[in-house]
Amino acid sequence: MIVKITDFDENVEIPFIDYDVAGLTAMQMKFLEENLDEETSIDGDILRIRLYFKDIFPFQSEVAKIRLDDFIAREEIEMNVFLSGFLEDM
Incomplete structure (x- = not known):
């Protein structure tokens, strides 16, 4: 999964x-x-997910603004782990 x-x-x-x-x-x-x-x-062979944030947005800190690529990579990894765990219930 990517x-x-x-x-x-x-x-x-x-x-x-x-x-x-x-x-x-x-x-x-x-x-x-x-x-x-x-x-x-x-959409074809792509699953699209939109996740809304009502409390804390992951990229709002000053550190996130400086190291945005690192924060994006972390979010992608976290979503991968979440979906992998979710698929275990399949």
Whole structure:
């Protein structure tokens, strides 16, 4: 599974991060789309997830602004681990 952050915006009413997830089977994508609480869609062989943040946005700190690539990589890894654990229930 490959998780990639494709977009994010903290300067909107409800900040969000968009993820593209590749390397899943059709059955895994359908399972995630049907069972995740987040906004999801399937585009070919890519599962798209939009995660909204009402409290703390992961990239809002001053350190995150300086080392944004590191924070993005960490978020991608965390989403990968979360989805992998979620798929264990499949």
